[in-house]
Amino acid sequence: MGSMSSNSQSAGGMSIHTLLTSPLSQSLFQKAVIQSGGDGHLMMNSLAKAQQAGETFAANRGIAADAPQAIEKLRQLPADKIMGDLNMNTLFQKPSAKPDFTMPMVDGKVAVDAMDAYRKGHFTHVPVMVGATSDDLFGANGAMVQGAKSIADLLASKGVPLYRYRFSYVAESEQAANPKGAKHASDIPFFFATLDQRFGTRATLRDQALSTLASDYLVNFVKSGTPASRGAAQWPAYQPGQPFTLDFTGHGKASVFRDDGSGQ
Numbered sequence: 001m002g003s004m005s006s007n008s009q010s011a012g013g014m015s016i017h018t019l020l021t022s023p024l025s026q027s028l029f030q031k032a033v034i035q036s037g038g039d040g041h042l043m044m045n046s047l048a049k050a051q052q053a054g055e056t057f058a059a060n061r062g063i064a065a066d067a068p069q070a071i072e073k074l075r076q077l078p079a080d081k082i083m084g085d086l087n088m089n090t091l092f093q094k095p096s097a098k099p100d101f102t103m104p105m106v107d108g109k110v111a112v113d114a115m116d117a118y119r120k121g122h123f124t125h126v127p128v129m130v131g132a133t134s135d136d137l138f139g140a141n142g143a144m145v146q147g148a149k150s151i152a153d154l155l156a157s158k159g160v161p162l163y164r165y166r167f168s169y170v171a172e173s174e175q176a177a178n179p180k181g182a183k184h185a186s187d188i189p190f191f192f193a194t195l196d197q198r199f200g201t202r203a204t205l206r207d208q209a210l211s212t213l214a215s216d217y218l219v220n221f222v223k224s225g226t227p228a229s230r231g232a233a234q235w236p237a238y239q240p241g242q243p244f245t246l247d248f249t250g251h252g253k254a255s256v257f258r259d260d261g262s263g264q
Contacts, residue, residue, distance in 0.1 A: 013037020020124050021117035022110055031225055034130040039147035040114030050105040057100040118154050127225035128155055131165035134181035152238045163227050164238040166247045169210050173202040190214045210252040
């Protein structure tokens with residue numbers, strides 16, 4: 001498969017957990033990058049919870065679960081009735097007692113309990129790059145930041161070549177609005193070298209230099225399984241007893257630190 005890699009962020013990062021552990025995707029890729037994807041447990045649902053969410057969804061749109069031709073009525077719903085008020089801003093704010101939407105469901109065939117599979121060693125053993133932003137969703141001690149550390153600890157203990165990062169850099173034009181650090185998904189334009197699309201003329205020389213640095217690390221990881229950038233800090237593997245993490249600092253540099261467990 002050459003140097004085929006799986007790489008994605010946020011919900012996509014959660015999908016990488018599914019790909020790494022799914023029985024149907026073994027040996028289909030050679031590297032994986034999990035950016036702000038939690039620990040593999042975040043928001044996965046059981047069949048029972050998914051069925052309940054489906055019934056609640058229908059009821060909220062005037063369709064009883066036992067109504068004649070309920071499926072046909074659901075299929076006829078227009079897009080705005082299906083979406084309702086669900087978006088990235090309301091996703092984590094909706095009442096959780098009876099949600100009318102569902103996250104990916106563990107069926108044991110396509111998707112399994114990722115954390116359980118990791119613990120048992122039932123996953124694709126490939127080099128993994130994992131991390132989060134410094135002020136990611138739920139804060140520095142939340143599910144994204146601590147999830148990245150949990151996965152780093154677990155996969156490193158299984159002998160997987162593991163490279164962990166923290167992205168602390170905030171674009172110079174947005175620093176005043178983000179005093180706590182880099183927000184969720186703010187690393188993407190830097191890793192993917194799309195600053196022009198994101199910031200246009202607001203991108204500074206420091207922004208561009210940091211983007212070149214981050215993109216180099218990512219591209220070289222995809223090519224070889226080892227993240228590297230010419231003239232920058234060597235990125236050591238994260239190993240049991242040696243929890244080295246690369247920080248893309250607020251000053252626009254790459255700096256290695258040892259995470260003692262107090263958080264990113």
